[in-house]
Amino acid sequence: MAAGRPYRRRSGCRWPPVSSNRGVLGLNSWSSRRPCLRAISVAAALLATGCATSGPSERLGTLSADLLIRGGTVYPGGAEPFGGDVAISDDRIIAVGPSLQIAAKRVIDASGMIIAPGFIDPHTHMQPWLTSAEAHTRVLEPFLLQGVTTAFIGNDGGGPIEVGALLDSASARPVGVNYAVFTGFGTIRSKVIGNARQTPTDGELAKEQALVHKAMCEGAIGISTGLFYAPQSFSKTDEVIALAAVAGAMGGIYDTHLRDESNYNIGLSAAVDEAIRIARESGIAVHISHIKALGVDVQGSAPEIVGKIEAARAEGLAITASQYPWSASGTSLVASLVPLWAQDGGRIAMVERFDDAQQTERLRAGIADNLRRRGGAGALLIVEGDWSGQRLREVAEALSTDPVTVAVTIIRRADPAVISFNMDEADIAAFMRQPWVMTGSDASPKHPRTYGSFARKYDLYTRQERILSLQQFIDSSSATTADFFHLEGRGHLRPGAFADVVIFNPEAYSSLATYQNPDVPATGVRTVIVNGRIAVDDGKVTGLAAGRALRHQPPAGSCD
Known part of the structure; x- marks a missing residue:
C-alpha cells in the first residue's frame, strides 16, 4: 500500500x-x-x-x-x-x-x-x-x-506492536474484508512505562520511538491514540509528538481519539488545538476519530470546532475526521463516569480508592458530575452484565438507591459496556456536512x-x-x-x-439495528x-x- x-x-x-x-x-x-x-x-x-x-x-x-x-x-x-x-x-x-x-x-x-x-x-x-x-x-x-x-x-491507541504477525495472519486464516492496522500509542506506552502517571525519561522515550519504527516497518498504516483513556491520558503532548513524528516520517497517519470530546479535562476545543499542534510540529497527517460534541456542556460547539479545523487545513495541515451517525456513543461505565485521577495505576488502585474514606467523597462527586455531563442517569443504557438493557436510573429505582451508589456497586464487580445518549442532532449534521469528514462505525459490541x-x-x-x-x-x-x-x-x-x-x-x-x-x-x-x-x-x-x-x-x- x-x-x-x-x-x-x-x-x-x-x-x-x-x-x-x-x-x-x-x-x-x-x-x-x-x-x-x-x-x-x-x-x-x-x-x-x-x-x-x-x-x-x-x-x-x-x-x-x-x-x-x-x-x-x-x-x-x-x-x-x-x-x-x-x-x-x-x-x-x-x-x-x-x-x-x-x-x-x-x-x-x-x-x-x-x-x-x-x-x-x-x-x-x-x-x-x-x-x-x-x-x-x-x-x-x-x-x-x-x-x-x-x-x-488498532484504533484508540490499542493497536499492536507486533503488526507484522497480525497482517500475516490473513494468509492462514482468510478474512472477508481488507484491513489495515494502526500501532497503538497506549500499547507502546504501557509496555515501556506501565500504567502510572509519569513522564518518560529520555531513554524510555527512545524505546517508545523504536517500537513505533518497528511497527511501521512491519506494515502499520500509522499510529493511533486514545488520549482520553488512562493511562494514555497521563501523557503530555510532547511525548505524543515525538512518537507521531516517527510514524509521519515513514508515511504514516496519526489517528486520534481526542484527549477530550466534552469537558472532562482540557475541553473539546483545547483537545482539537492539541491535535492541530501535533500535526504542525510532527509533520504528520492527522485524522480525528468519531468527531463529536459529547455532553450537555459542549453541545452546540460544532461550528467552532469546524472553524478551527478549516483554519488548520487552510494553513496547509492535513487534517480530517470520521463520524458515526448516531446520537449515542458507546464505551464502558468506568470510562463514562470515573474521574481520570481515580484511574491512575489501573483497576486495582481504582477500586482501592472506593474503599478509602478520605477519597470517597471526592470520588462520588466526580462520578455525579460526569453523570450530569452525560445527561443524567436516564441517558446511560447498560448493555452488558446483570443489568443489561436497563438505564442506570431504572436500576437505581429498582434498588431504591441513588445512581452514583449503583454505579459504584456495579464498577466494583465489573466494567460493563454502556451506551451514552449525549449528542445533539444539530452538531451531528454540522460535522457530517464537511467534505473532510468520513463515515466510520467505531464498531464495538452491544452498539448498533x-x-x-x-x-x-x-x-x-x-x-x-x-x-x-x-x-x-x-x-x-x-x-x-x-x-x-x-x-x-x-x-x-x-x-x-x-x-x-x-x-x-x-x-x-x-439499518435495522437499534439500541435495544x-x-x-x-x-x-x-x-x-x-x-x-x-x-x-x-x-x-x-x-x-x-x-x-x-x-x-x-x-x-x-x-x-
Missing part, C-alpha cells in the same frame, strides 16, 4: 487536480470537468493510473471479463454519477462506462441499483473477529451487508453502529433528512477515505483499480465484491473470504 498521488491530467481526457479550496488531501473537485466515461482496454488499465480512451466501445468486443455489472447508476468515487457498467477480470476493474460491449462469464443486472466503490471504515474494533478461529466470524457479515469492503483496526452505521447514514441523513447528497454519502464512505489514507487502487471505480464494489437498492438500503437490538444486519445491499470475488450475492453472504491485509510500505531505506 504505497503512498498515493493525486491523479493528474493525461492526454485524451481529464482527471481533476486536488482542489485547493478543499484543503490538503481533500475531495477531488470535478466542477465542470466531464469524467472519462469511455471504456478502456485491459492493457491501458494496467499501464496507466490516469484515464485514457480507447475509442468506440465496440473495440472492446473481443475482450472478456469474469464479471460484468450492467445497467446501474455508477458512482465512481470523487466524480459525478452516470448510467453504465463495470467490468471485472480477476481482482481488477478493467472497464467502466456506458453500454460496455464486453463478453463476461457472469452478468449482474444492476437495473435500478447504485453501483459504488466498496465502503471503507477507518475506525473499528473488529480485531477479535478478524483473528477468530471460526471461519464464519472472519467473514465479517455485519460489514459486508452494509457494503464495507475495507476496515481499519457495528451493524448499521453506513446504512443509517444513507437512510436517515441522506435519503430522509437530506443532510448529504447521495454522491456526498458515497464519497465520504469510499473515495475520501481511500485518498487520505493512501489506499492505492481502492475507493474508486476505474480501470486498474481493485475490484471492491457494492451494489445497493436506493429504496431499501437501511443492536445485532440486526442491514438491508438493501444486493451484491458486494471484494478483490473481484462475490462476497454478497442477491443479498446473502456467500461465505467467500476474499479480503487482504493491506500492508503500508514505508519510504525506501527507512527500515534498513
Whole structure:
C-alpha cells in the first residue's frame, strides 16, 4: 500500500487536480470537468493510473471479463454519477462506462441499483473477529451487508506492536474484508512505562520511538491514540509528538481519539488545538476519530470546532475526521463516569480508592458530575452484565438507591459496556456536512453502529433528512477515505483499480439495528465484491473470504 498521488491530467481526457479550496488531501473537485466515461482496454488499465480512451466501445468486443455489472447508476468515487457498467477480470476493474460491449462469464443486472466503490471504515474494533478461529466470524457479515469492503483496526491507541504477525495472519486464516492496522500509542506506552502517571525519561522515550519504527516497518498504516483513556491520558503532548513524528516520517497517519470530546479535562476545543499542534510540529497527517460534541456542556460547539479545523487545513495541515451517525456513543461505565485521577495505576488502585474514606467523597462527586455531563442517569443504557438493557436510573429505582451508589456497586464487580445518549442532532449534521469528514462505525459490541452505521447514514441523513447528497454519502464512505489514507487502487471505480464494489437498492438500503437490538444486519445491499470475488450475492453472504491485509510500505531505506 504505497503512498498515493493525486491523479493528474493525461492526454485524451481529464482527471481533476486536488482542489485547493478543499484543503490538503481533500475531495477531488470535478466542477465542470466531464469524467472519462469511455471504456478502456485491459492493457491501458494496467499501464496507466490516469484515464485514457480507447475509442468506440465496440473495440472492446473481443475482450472478456469474469464479471460484468450492467445497467446501474455508477458512482465512481470523487466524480459525478452516470448510467453504465463495470467490468471485472480477476481482482481488477478493467472497464467502466456506458453500454460496455464486453463478453463476461457472469452478468449482474444492476437495473435500478447504485453501483459504488466498496465502503471503507477507518475506525473499528473488529480485531477479535478478524483473528477468530471460526471461519464464519472472519467473514465479517455485519460489514459486508452494509457494503464495507475495507476496515481499519488498532484504533484508540490499542493497536499492536507486533503488526507484522497480525497482517500475516490473513494468509492462514482468510478474512472477508481488507484491513489495515494502526500501532497503538497506549500499547507502546504501557509496555515501556506501565500504567502510572509519569513522564518518560529520555531513554524510555527512545524505546517508545523504536517500537513505533518497528511497527511501521512491519506494515502499520500509522499510529493511533486514545488520549482520553488512562493511562494514555497521563501523557503530555510532547511525548505524543515525538512518537507521531516517527510514524509521519515513514508515511504514516496519526489517528486520534481526542484527549477530550466534552469537558472532562482540557475541553473539546483545547483537545482539537492539541491535535492541530501535533500535526504542525510532527509533520504528520492527522485524522480525528468519531468527531463529536459529547455532553450537555459542549453541545452546540460544532461550528467552532469546524472553524478551527478549516483554519488548520487552510494553513496547509492535513487534517480530517470520521463520524458515526448516531446520537449515542458507546464505551464502558468506568470510562463514562470515573474521574481520570481515580484511574491512575489501573483497576486495582481504582477500586482501592472506593474503599478509602478520605477519597470517597471526592470520588462520588466526580462520578455525579460526569453523570450530569452525560445527561443524567436516564441517558446511560447498560448493555452488558446483570443489568443489561436497563438505564442506570431504572436500576437505581429498582434498588431504591441513588445512581452514583449503583454505579459504584456495579464498577466494583465489573466494567460493563454502556451506551451514552449525549449528542445533539444539530452538531451531528454540522460535522457530517464537511467534505473532510468520513463515515466510520467505531464498531464495538452491544452498539448498533457495528451493524448499521453506513446504512443509517444513507437512510436517515441522506435519503430522509437530506443532510448529504447521495454522491456526498458515497464519497465520504469510499473515495475520501481511500485518498487520505493512501489506499492505492481502492475507493474508486476505474480501470486498474481493485475490484471492491457494492451494489445497493436506493429504496431499501437501511439499518435495522437499534439500541435495544443492536445485532440486526442491514438491508438493501444486493451484491458486494471484494478483490473481484462475490462476497454478497442477491443479498446473502456467500461465505467467500476474499479480503487482504493491506500492508503500508514505508519510504525506501527507512527500515534498513
